[in-house]
Amino acid sequence: MSCPALIDFEASCLPEYGQSYPIEVALARIDGSSRTWLIRPSPKWRFWDWSEEAEALHGISREMLAREGLPPEQVLAELAEVAGDCQVYADADLDAYWLEVLAGAVGAPVPFPVRYLGELLVERGYTRPQVVAALAEAKARLPREHVARDDASRLALTVRLLLDGDLP
Template sequence: MSCPALIDFEASCLPDYGQSYPIEVALARSDGSSRAWLIRPVEAWRYWDWSPEAEALHGISRALLETQGLTAEHVLDEMADFAKDCRVYADADLDQYWLEVLCQAVRRPLPFPVHHLGELLQEHRFTRDQVAAAVEAARKRLPRQHLARDDAQRLALMVNLLVNGEV
């Protein structure tokens, strides 16, 4: 099972603290494959907010984005290719928001819709206890947080554990 795919973003700050923009995105399929991209800020975000607190959490600096980040167009192209034939899910509405910000910055349509992970869990009729057990098992295997690839992989692992009846 290569799909569904889970998406996670890291951002310049949380929206509660200002006008944020996406700086990293990852997609992970439930088969274990994943991709992550650093996003070079576009000119339109030049005066948007940057939070030292967010940088301390994800460890991504502005200098790193300038030297190793990819263009928004490149990231969107590769994301669309990696997620083709997959239904994409996120555990937070903010991931849809940051995908929209990324697309709007380069005047592109969304490469795919982002569905809430709860839809998938309800569709399969997983119980609260099953979900809680899968979340805990995935956290034990992948404990690092606030890195897009790790967060997306943890979500994909949780789904895989549930679908395969391993919890």
């Protein structure tokens, strides 16, 4: 089973610091596969905000984006292809917002809805102690935070642990 998939974005700044844009996105399936993209800033975001605090958290600089980032059109197309027919979930509504910002930069519709992960967990009937235990186990295995691939992979692992009933 490879679905559902979990998405996570990193952004140019924290929302309290201004108008942010997506700079990295990762999609992780519960089978353990994942893909990540650095996003070259769109010219439309030229006057949007950047914060050193966010850069310190995710470790992605403007220079890195200019050098290694892919065009937003390419990222959006590849992201949609990798998501395929999976339902996509996130642990924060900001991820849906940044997908909208990415799609808006290229004048394209959002390729898939981003659902809130809590909805899936409630639908499946998991208890709070089960979710807390799965999150703790996933964090023990993937402790690095504020890196899109690791954050998405940790969420996907959490779901996989719950589905498999594979908790200590």
